[in-house]
Amino acid sequence: MDHIQEFLIKYCHDFLKQDSVKMLHVVTRHEAFSELKKVSLETICENPDLLFGSDKFFSLEEDVLTMILKCGNLNMDEGIIWDRLIKWGIAQHPKFKSDVTKFTNEDFETLKKTLHELLQFVRFHQIDKEQFITKVWPFRRLLPDNLIEDILRCHLVPSAAPLYIFLIRNWSTIYSIDSVLMNKEIAKLFIKWIDKKSGDNKKRSKNNRYEFNLLFQRSRDGLTSQAFHQKCDNKGATIIVGKVSNSNRLVGGYNPLDWNGNGQYKDTTDSFIFSLDNLNDPQQSSKIGRVNHNHSTNAIYCHNGYGPTFGGGHDLYAPNNNNYWQFNTNSYANINVSGSVSISDYEAFQIVKKN
Incomplete structure (x- = not known):
């Protein structure tokens, strides 16, 4: 098993490029691949497009997605993380309409339940105001009113400090x-x-x-x-x-x-x-x-x-x-x-x- 893991670690980037979702599902389900799991997460955090840009991203299991979002060094703009997360949630419900303006109250409640555990890992205060208005605001019903008010306050008053403290994503390159x-x-x-x-x-x-x-x-x-x-x-x-x-x-x-x-x-x-x-x-x-x-x-x-x-x-x-x-x-x-x-x-x- 060790020599197999060594081989997979050596070519980790290539395997993730071929099918990141399948590989992550395998390495996170088997304790024997603990070192490969570590290297895979490091590679995804450094090159998130391997996963978030994959056409199989929407089939990623929730627990694996949670594990990645918890990473403090995920090298990805927070607004893009939010956008991909919303699209992942919608993809779990094929009957949803593609246009959010046509969502029913029931649709929003269903999506809110789907994303409930994941939303806590989004650093909303790191999303710039343009992305907030275009990407987050249409889905504001998924978030607590006091959080929305706090984000608006921080955008309108640049010197204001957030009342709700979230971990700051550590940009690994910039x-x-x-x-x-x-x-x-x-x-x-x-x-x-x-x-x-x-x-x-x-x-x-x-x-x-x-x-x-x-x-x-x-x-x-x-x-x-x-x-x-x-x-x-x-x-x-x-x-x-x-x-x-x-x-x-x-x-x-x-x-x-x-x-x-x-x-x-x-x-x-x-x-x-x-x-x-x-x-x-x-x-x-x-x-x-x-x-x-x-x-x-x-x-x-x-x-x-x-x-x-x-x-x-x-x-x-x-x-x-x-x-x-x-x-x-x-x-x-x-x-x-x-x-x-x-x-x-x-x-x-x-x-x-x-x-």
């Missing part, structure tokens, strides 16, 4: 982020790219934590390249995030070095550029272009008269005092963005890794 363009799900995707992690990469970095320090915001600091360099030079690794005008598309790039220098190319194989179209599902809508190794000497271009610029050619170039970024596939893999692209705003973050 300390904090101050951004008008991206959310934590996007930041977590960036971290995977920075760590060069993928579903097939067994390198674990669960003890690594990151700070995203906002250095520059075009709408706040202006269009000039001088303003960019004044804020971002001598700051080490940075990630640039720009929003394409009149769309939900984000584009940008990661510089693992710095922006110091005037008319100087810098050599690295760790930089990348990217585009993504769906802010709520960045993993599925993203395109990353890593620097080609034979072009690594031209990976980053630093110039006082230029904003952030990647690659020889250039693959991504932010001109001085101009809303239009230029894209030209040369030193990086293609991200399906080319020519002149209007950018409504962009931000630059210093990336600080904490071990």
Whole structure:
């Protein structure tokens, strides 16, 4: 049995990717798999989409779902946890209508009983106000009135402390982020790219934590390249995030070095550029272009008269005092963005890794 468990532990991520629900049901029902159970939970907490994004998620047994929600390091936005939990509860009752506005009093009471034990593990005060209104408010009848009032009070009065204390979910990869363009799900995707992690990469970095320090915001600091360099030079690794005008598309790039220098190319194989179209599902809508190794000497271009610029050619170039970024596939893999692209705003973050 030991050698079987060792084999399963070694390829735990692969087995969870194939059928996370079946594997969790097995390892939680047999004491002999205690070590595999521990590794499986750690893997799910680090990569929750393996379970919550599975088409078999709705068949997960309640006790297993409870065990996962109890984890303090589940690396998942609380609003998304709530959304998946509600959909899980509804899936247990196939006769429910898909439109919540058509729910009867009996439907709400049934759903409330189904989710009664699970709701206590949702950190409602960590759900932002937009998600609260769009995701939680339609199902407010599932929650006690005093809890709803307390959440509203905290959203309306930012300095107010919650009267109902819940455990704070410990984000395993992100300390904090101050951004008008991206959310934590996007930041977590960036971290995977920075760590060069993928579903097939067994390198674990669960003890690594990151700070995203906002250095520059075009709408706040202006269009000039001088303003960019004044804020971002001598700051080490940075990630640039720009929003394409009149769309939900984000584009940008990661510089693992710095922006110091005037008319100087810098050599690295760790930089990348990217585009993504769906802010709520960045993993599925993203395109990353890593620097080609034979072009690594031209990976980053630093110039006082230029904003952030990647690659020889250039693959991504932010001109001085101009809303239009230029894209030209040369030193990086293609991200399906080319020519002149209007950018409504962009931000630059210093990336600080904490071990």
